[in-house]
Amino acid sequence: MIIARTKVELKDTLKNLSNRPGKLALIPTMGNLHDGHLSLIKLAKLKSSKTITTIFINPLQFGNNEDFDKYPKTHELDIEKLEKEQCDVLFMPVNKDEVFPPPGKIKNIDSGMLGRDLCGKIRPGHFDGVLTVVNRMFELINPDIAIFGAKDYQQQILIKKMAKSLYPNLELLTAPIIRSQSGLALSSRNNYLSEQELKLASSLYKSLQQSVISYNNKINTEEIIKDAQKFLKSKNLIFDYFELRDSQLNTVKDSNFTGKKVFLASATINKTRLIDNIEF
Numbered sequence: 001m002i003i004a005r006t007k008v009e010l011k012d013t014l015k016n017l018s019n020r021p022g023k024l025a026l027i028p029t030m031g032n033l034h035d036g037h038l039s040l041i042k043l044a045k046l047k048s049s050k051t052i053t054t055i056f057i058n059p060l061q062f063g064n065n066e067d068f069d070k071y072p073k074t075h076e077l078d079i080e081k082l083e084k085e086q087c088d089v090l091f092m093p094v095n096k097d098e099v100f101p102p103p104g105k106i107k108n109i110d111s112g113m114l115g116r117d118l119c120g121k122i123r124p125g126h127f128d129g130v131l132t133v134v135n136r137m138f139e140l141i142n143p144d145i146a147i148f149g150a151k152d153y154q155q156q157i158l159i160k161k162m163a164k165s166l167y168p169n170l171e172l173l174t175a176p177i178i179r180s181q182s183g184l185a186l187s188s189r190n191n192y193l194s195e196q197e198l199k200l201a202s203s204l205y206k207s208l209q210q211s212v213i214s215y216n217n218k219i220n221t222e223e224i225i226k227d228a229q230k231f232l233k234s235k236n237l238i239f240d241y242f243e244l245r246d247s248q249l250n251t252v253k254d255s256n257f258t259g260k261k262v263f264l265a266s267a268t269i270n271k272t273r274l275i276d277n278i279e280f
């Protein structure tokens with residue numbers, strides 16, 4: 001695997017790679033790679049002949065009171081894992097100047113109303129930061145395919161919306177959520193939790209599963225959400241939101257709506273915010 005640490009190294013590497021036939025798939029990450037990330041790389045290998053992973057902890061998507069400084073960094077282990085998956089290129093910029101132009105010249109992307117809803121209500125500016133860095137990675141790498149995880153449901157919808165207008169030829173793929181045995185969706189932030197907290201955290205998925213069962217049994221959505229809230233509270237999870245939306249994240253107003261739906265939830269345990277969802 002070739003590791004590019006600067007924009008110039010990236011450009012040279014991509015130029016050499018362009019001599020090889022086939023599609024280039026990009027997997028953007030912030031590192032601390034777990035089986036969820038590795039599933040994205042496996043999917044990339046199935047769909048393309050060249051893969052590039054990025055590891056960059058993007059300062060623009062963290063609020064002032066968030067975990068930018070303590071976000072887990074496990075670069076050596078990450079490199080080992082990527083080599084095992086036979087990823088072709090890793091772009092792991094030495095600093096943010098290797099990603100962004102000087103302040104004032106950065107092309108900021110506005111995530112719009114949807115970017116200020118759900119997680120965006122709790123993390124103002126977060127999705128503008130995500131879209132700004134993802135757009136920048138698309139500009140620098142010009143992939144044919146880009147792959148994101150379904151755990152960050154709102155993120156992948158917003159990226160799809162952005163790409164539809166800015167990169168109409170780019171194919172965006174969403175890979176299924178990978179869970180631990182307890183059902184907890186894998187996330188780098190799970191590293192912040194103790195054994196006991198990890199057990200409690202799996203209640204988030206249980207509440208989503210129960211909600212789908214209740215919905216299919218024609219229980220009223222308001223009641224389902226109240227029950228989920230009560231259950232999460234009993235497990236010491238502080239409820240942020242729990243909502244039923246359609247697959248584009250519009251509110252589902254009609255109880256007879258037959259299209260694809262998703263229950264989305266966010267809850268905090270000992271200052272660590274967890275998100276999860278089930279599409280059905």
Ligand code: PAF
Nearest residue numbers: 028029030058130133152
């Ligand atoms: O999902 C993530 O890890 C990040 O939000 C992303 C897409 C790599 C952008 O920094």
